[in-house]
Amino acid sequence: MSAAVTAVRGPFISFVDDPFLTGREDAFVYESDGLLICEDGVIIAAGDYGALRERLPQGVEPVHYPDHVISAGFVDTHIHYVQTGIIAAFGSQLIDWLNHYTFVEEQRFSDPGYARQMASSFCDELLRNGTTTALTFCAVYPESVDALFEAASARNMRMAAGKVLMDRNAPDALLDTAQSGYEDSKVLLERWHGRGRNLYAITPRFAPTSTPGQLEAAGALRREHPEALMHTHVSENTGEISWVRSLFPERRGYLDVYDHYGLLGPGTVLAHGVHLTGYERGRCAETGAAVSHCPTSNLFLGSGLFHVHDAKDPKRPMHVGLGTDIGAGTSFSLLATMNEAYKVAELSNYPLDSIKAFYLATLGSAQAMGIADKIGSLQPGREADFVVLDPKATPLLAQRTARVNDIEELLFVLAVMGDDRTVRATYVAGSLAHDRDATTG
Numbered sequence: 001m002s003a004a005v006t007a008v009r010g011p012f013i014s015f016v017d018d019p020f021l022t023g024r025e026d027a028f029v030y031e032s033d034g035l036l037i038c039e040d041g042v043i044i045a046a047g048d049y050g051a052l053r054e055r056l057p058q059g060v061e062p063v064h065y066p067d068h069v070i071s072a073g074f075v076d077t078h079i080h081y082v083q084t085g086i087i088a089a090f091g092s093q094l095i096d097w098l099n100h101y102t103f104v105e106e107q108r109f110s111d112p113g114y115a116r117q118m119a120s121s122f123c124d125e126l127l128r129n130g131t132t133t134a135l136t137f138c139a140v141y142p143e144s145v146d147a148l149f150e151a152a153s154a155r156n157m158r159m160a161a162g163k164v165l166m167d168r169n170a171p172d173a174l175l176d177t178a179q180s181g182y183e184d185s186k187v188l189l190e191r192w193h194g195r196g197r198n199l200y201a202i203t204p205r206f207a208p209t210s211t212p213g214q215l216e217a218a219g220a221l222r223r224e225h226p227e228a229l230m231h232t233h234v235s236e237n238t239g240e241i242s243w244v245r246s247l248f249p250e251r252r253g254y255l256d257v258y259d260h261y262g263l264l265g266p267g268t269v270l271a272h273g274v275h276l277t278g279y280e281r282g283r284c285a286e287t288g289a290a291v292s293h294c295p296t297s298n299l300f301l302g303s304g305l306f307h308v309h310d311a312k313d314p315k316r317p318m319h320v321g322l323g324t325d326i327g328a329g330t331s332f333s334l335l336a337t338m339n340e341a342y343k344v345a346e347l348s349n350y351p352l353d354s355i356k357a358f359y360l361a362t363l364g365s366a367q368a369m370g371i372a373d374k375i376g377s378l379q380p381g382r383e384a385d386f387v388v389l390d391p392k393a394t395p396l397l398a399q400r401t402a403r404v405n406d407i408e409e410l411l412f413v414l415a416v417m418g419d420d421r422t423v424r425a426t427y428v429a430g431s432l433a434h435d436r437d438a439t440t441g
């Protein structure tokens with residue numbers, strides 16, 4: 001294939017550093033009339049349109065989005081594609097919710113046809129929401145992983161996923177064994193990791209549904225494949241934490257279970273971490289393990305409030321990304337997720353500004369997954385995944401954004417009021433992958 005050059009023009013924001021740790025101004029670049037030139041799916045130039053336009057090859061006309069805001073595509077660090085069908089299931093906290101809804105729905109993914117249908121609509125829904133990368137749980141069935149990676153490959157998305165490992169405390173139809181879980185994961189990892197843009201994540205569900213033998217096997221697989229990601233849940237709900245203590249009395253606490261089996265390190269993403277202790281946050285910082293902050297889910301299941309400012313304490317900051325945690329989370333939109341993250345932070349009297357919120361949804365999430373050299377920002381050499389946001393997406397949004405004074409205020413209004421309607425377009429590897437106006441006519 002000859003080099004395919006595409007270009008997009010419009011205001012853009014991109015992160016170069018962590019605004020929790022540096023001065024806000026040092027953390028991002030804003031171009032009020034920017035140009036992004038992409039070749040073979042990679043950004044080759046990003047900057048001021050006037051300065052860069054002569055680098056446009058003959059005949060390449062940039063798609064122009066005046067009065068919009070372009071950002072790196074959103075990165076969802078924790079989601080379950082197999083739970084798309086049970087969003088908004090009434091009335092339970094974590095363990096009852098798992099038993100009543102989740103474990104029932106996940107059994108349906110033993111049918112590869114159903115898995116393919118759900119994987120396809122899941123990827124489309126991500127793109128409608130401006131999410132270009134997700135780290136997703138699949139079901140226990142290997143076919144559910146194939147279905148997801150096939151759907152992601154068809155759209156050329158950078159996707160991370162894994163077969164869930166669970167060999168106890170769930171219905172028989174959802175259980176593997178320490179041995180079969182290890183073998184199936186290894187086959188899937190070797191089949192999919194690094195094929196196209198796909199990444200494999202070793203995925204024990206959480207400590208209560210894995211025997212020590214299974215966690216041992218997961219640790220062995222991680223040692224054999226340090227290039228893979230590792231994805232699980234931790235310290236989401238106080239009842240869950242007590243259960244882990246009773247199942248693993250010899251361990252110092254919940255996080256120590258994963259630590260003991262060698263499951264913490266760069267590329268480890270732990271969902272929730274709402275109730276992590278100071279010691280545990282320190283261990284995450286030391287090892288490089290990240291937390292996925294999932295505010296819509298934590299509120300929906302009544303799990304608690306994640307204190308992002310404690311996690312990003314400059315004395316020992318840990319990586320934090322944002323996650324929707326569909327189906328306990330209530331929206332695919334990372335704008336809606338920023339909105340809830342802001343409110344959760346307000347409850348602990350910490351004003352989460354828009355620069356930090358957008359950082360968490362882009363570069364912060366890419367860093368959490370250990371792939372910030374590939375995605376998460378709009379700089380030359382990064383893959384050309386981006387989202388075009390429309391400040392006039394609804395009459396009320398247009399009215400409100402007409403009054404903003406600067407980019408920070410505009411981003412704040414978009415984060416608090418935005419949703420899928422705000423996503424005008426989504427680009428994957430330099431190509432248009434979702435066009436709101438084409439879709440809705």
Ligand code: GUN
Pocket residue numbers: 080094098102205206233236297325328
């Ligand atoms: N902990 C273990 N499994 C799950 C799950 O599917 N969703 C959430 N929110 N927490 C979990």
Ligand code: ZN
Pocket residue numbers: 078079080233271325
């Ligand atoms: Zn989850």
